[in-house]
Structures are given as structure tokens and as C-alpha cells.
Amino acid sequence: xxxxxxxxxxxxxxxxxxxxxxxxxxxxxxxxxxxxxxxxxxxxxxxxxxxxxxxxxxxxxxxxxxxxxxxxxxxxxxxxxxxxxxxxxxxxxxxxxxxxxxxxxxxxxxxxxxxxxxxxxxxxxxxxxxxxxxxxxxxxxxxxxxxxxxxxxxxxxxxxxxxxxxxxxxxxxxxxxxxxxx
Amino acid sequence: xxxxxxxxxxxxxxxxxxxxxxxxxxxxxxxxxxxxxxxxxxxxxxxxxxxxxxxxxxxxxxxxxxxxxxxxxxxxxxxxxxxxxxxxxxxxxxxxxxxxxxxxxxxxxxxxxxxxxxxxxxxxxxxxxxxxxxxxxxxxxxxxxxxxxxxxxxxxxxxxxxxxxxxxxxxxxxxxxxxxxxxxxxxxxxxxxxxxxxxxxxxxxxxxxxxxxxxxxxxxxxxxxxxxxxxxxxxxxxxxxxxxxxxxxxxxxxx
Numbered sequence: 001x002x003x004x005x006x007x008x009x010x011x012x013x014x015x016x017x018x019x020x021x022x023x024x025x026x027x028x029x030x031x032x033x034x035x036x037x038x039x040x041x042x043x044x045x046x047x048x049x050x051x052x053x054x055x056x057x058x059x060x061x062x063x064x065x066x067x068x069x070x071x072x073x074x075x076x077x078x079x080x081x082x083x084x085x086x087x088x089x090x091x092x093x094x095x096x097x098x099x100x101x102x103x104x105x106x107x108x109x110x111x112x113x114x115x116x117x118x119x120x121x122x123x124x125x126x127x128x129x130x131x132x133x134x135x136x137x138x139x140x141x142x143x144x145x146x147x148x149x150x151x152x153x154x155x156x157x158x159x160x161x162x163x164x165x166x167x168x169x170x171x172x173x174x175x176x177x178x179x180x181x182x
Numbered sequence: 183x184x185x186x187x188x189x190x191x192x193x194x195x196x197x198x199x200x201x202x203x204x205x206x207x208x209x210x211x212x213x214x215x216x217x218x219x220x221x222x223x224x225x226x227x228x229x230x231x232x233x234x235x236x237x238x239x240x241x242x243x244x245x246x247x248x249x250x251x252x253x254x255x256x257x258x259x260x261x262x263x264x265x266x267x268x269x270x271x272x273x274x275x276x277x278x279x280x281x282x283x284x285x286x287x288x289x290x291x292x293x294x295x296x297x298x299x300x301x302x303x304x305x306x307x308x309x310x311x312x313x314x315x316x317x318x319x320x321x322x323x324x325x326x327x328x329x330x331x332x333x334x335x336x337x338x339x340x341x342x343x344x345x346x347x348x349x350x351x352x353x354x355x356x357x358x359x360x361x362x363x364x365x366x367x368x369x370x371x372x373x374x375x376x377x378x379x380x381x382x383x384x385x386x387x388x389x390x391x392x393x394x395x396x397x398x399x400x401x402x403x404x405x406x407x408x409x410x411x412x413x414x415x416x417x418x419x420x421x422x423x424x425x426x427x428x429x430x431x432x433x434x435x436x437x
Contacts, residue, residue, distance in 0.1 A: 145184060145201065146183070146184025146185045146186075146189075146190060147184065147185055147186075147187060147190035148184045148189075148190045148194060148199050149194050149199065150199050150200055151199065151200040154200050154202060154378075156200070157198040157199065157200035158198075158235055158236070158237055160198040161198045161233075161234070161235035162235040164198060166196060166197055166198050167196075167197055167198070167232050167233060167234065167235075167240060167259070167260060167263035168197065168198045168199075168200065168231075168232070168233040168234070168235070168237070169193060169197035169198065169199040169200070169230060169231070169232060169233075169256070170201075170202065170231040170232075170233055170378060171199065171200070171201040171202070171228065171229075171230050172201070172202050172203075172204055172228065172229045172230075172231060172378070172382065173201065173202075173203060173204065173207075173227070173228040173229075174203065174204055174205055174206065174207040174208070174228075174392070174394075175203060175206060175207030175223065176203050176207075177184070177201045177203075
């Protein structure tokens, strides 16, 4: 076999190897997508059906428990509450948040096969983001208190004043300057 | 106001700013009974204190001010603070300052202006209220011809900057300067070396007319006095807000 023929064969072998590897990556990506797809599908389906979750009164662990059919325009608070509670519980009471996953829906609308617990926790948040913009009318969300560089505490401002020689400006108010409606 | 670039720059350059809440702001919700509800804040009020590094009050701007006047007044107070260590006696200097301001507001309805850079004068002058305070309008000059800012009665709040031209804000500013600053000066004159905690309650009760010790902020008389269905009133409302003078009839549920 000539040297040229050997080179060509080597090149062909490399190309064939690459082609063989690509489907492996494609398959792993496909596997990921195939795991995600049903969850996304479920979320989208629930959005379309206007199904949102509502926590049971006095029972934070049942956040994903009761499910109700409500019109989309009525669902703002009902959507937000589970998300806030989830975030709150997740950071402050991890044990309780974990417990929440095992709660079974008490009364209910037929729900498709539940997704894995970890993904189920994320579902309401995705639903909020994709289905509707949160209205600001009834919420007093936190905002930047203007462009002034406020000290966090009076004592800090006084300490800074000692250093800089500038007077302290103490803005005193009812309500909170970083509330949207103050 | 604090979102305005110029106001923020002025404050950031000249002050060490901090904000505090004295209590939650009361809100009122009207339910129209047809699914429509509106919610508004009620009786909220503010005060801007200028303090020395040890927390002594230099002066207070009571209530909300329109942008330009707020910056002007803060600038005046910046200079008062600047002159304190240059005076012979800080406490006497501040007492003189409050006395002369109270007098000026009483006689002319306007506060005196503070002369900037008085200590940079070629003539070595002693810093006192006489050398730093000037009549109202002094900085604008007699022939300045400065046009008053155009005001809008119903601004479009969706547009940035519109709030600054709101007529009500200008009217409030005028009321603050004409009717509220005088009592503030009198109060600070009576409490030399006062810290915010020493005068806050008095300020809100007597100057801003929102008693923060009263659960109903002093609105009890208006809310409960002539309201016939006393059983609707919250428990203790009459005692807390009306006092002995205007107490609601006892056992009114039986009537």
C-alpha cells in the first residue's frame, strides 16, 4: 500500500470516529431534553388550563396540595403566595420545604403524573413568569430608594460624618422609602 | 424626589444621608362593592433633619418640599452646619439661629437665607448669625428676574419628572415654610442640643399634626366623633383617640 493510500485511510478513520461520537453527545442532550420536556409540557398545560396552586390556610406544608381552577386574572395572589412561601421555606426552613414535597393533594382535579419533586417545586415560579405579568397595583414591592446613596443605619451615617465632615441628612418618614407605595 | 439626578447629586455631595421609618404608613382602601377597590396611603408625613456628627439637630425641614426649594433649603442648612465649629459657642450659635429664623418667619412669612463662603471672606469676620444670615430673596438678588417654575395642576405621573411640577407640591412647600418652620425653630430653641429622639414625637404631633403615639394618628375625632354606629368602631377607639374631652358614649351598643 502506498504512503498516500495509508494517509487517506487514516483520514477516513478519523472522520468515521468523529461521526460515531456525535450521536453519543446528541443522545445525552436528547436524554436531558426528554427528561425536561414532560415537565415543561406539564407546566404549559397547566397554564393553558389556568390551573394554579393555592396553599391551604395555616398549613405551609401543603403548598402544592390543593389545586383549584381559577380564571387567570384572579390568580395573581394565588400564584405569588406559593412562590413566596416556597422561597421563604426553602431558605428559612429547609426541613419543612422538603416535607412539603411529600404532601398529597387532598381534594382534587385530576393531575397528570407528577414530575420529580425538585422540578415540581419550580413549577409555580415558571408559571408566573410565563403566564402573566405580576400587577403592581396591589403589591408594595421593594424598590430602589432613589439615586441617593443612603447609609443603612443612623449610626453608620454619623460615623461617616465624623470622617467626611459632612452633616448627616436624616430623612424620617411614615412607611418605608424602599416601598413602591410609601 | 430622590430619583432626580440633581437632588441626588446635591445630597450625595454634601451630606451623609440615611432614612428611617417612624412607623408604618396608614392606608385606606375603598371597596366600591362591584369588584373595584382602590388603596391609598393616608396621612403620611416626612421630616428632613440635618444633624452634626454627634447627632445634634441643626435644623429640620418639615413635610414634603418641591425639588428646587428642597435643594435650596438643604444647601442653607449645609452652610449652617459648616459654620458651627467656626462660631465661639455652638449652642449659642444654634440658639441665635433658631431665634432669628423664628422671628423672620413671624414677621415676613419667610426664613432668612444663609450666606455661603462667609468664612472665605477677605475680611476676617467673626462667624455669627449676624454675619451669615441674609434677608429672604438675598441670593436671587433684587433684579434677578428669575421666573417662577411653571406648575401643573394635574401632572401626568407616567412621565418622568412631571411630579416636580405638581402644583400641590409647591403649595405644600409654601405651607411648610410659612406655617411649619416657625414652630420647628421655636421647638428647637426650647430644646438646645436636642437629638432626633428628643423631639420626633413633638414634631409629628404639633407640627405635622400626625400624633405617632396615637394608634389613629390624631384622626380619631374625625373618624369616630360623629359616627353613629359605634359598634363598628374598633375596641378602645374612643378612649385612645378622643380622650376624656370627646369620649364616645359608653355602652353605645345598647342604644
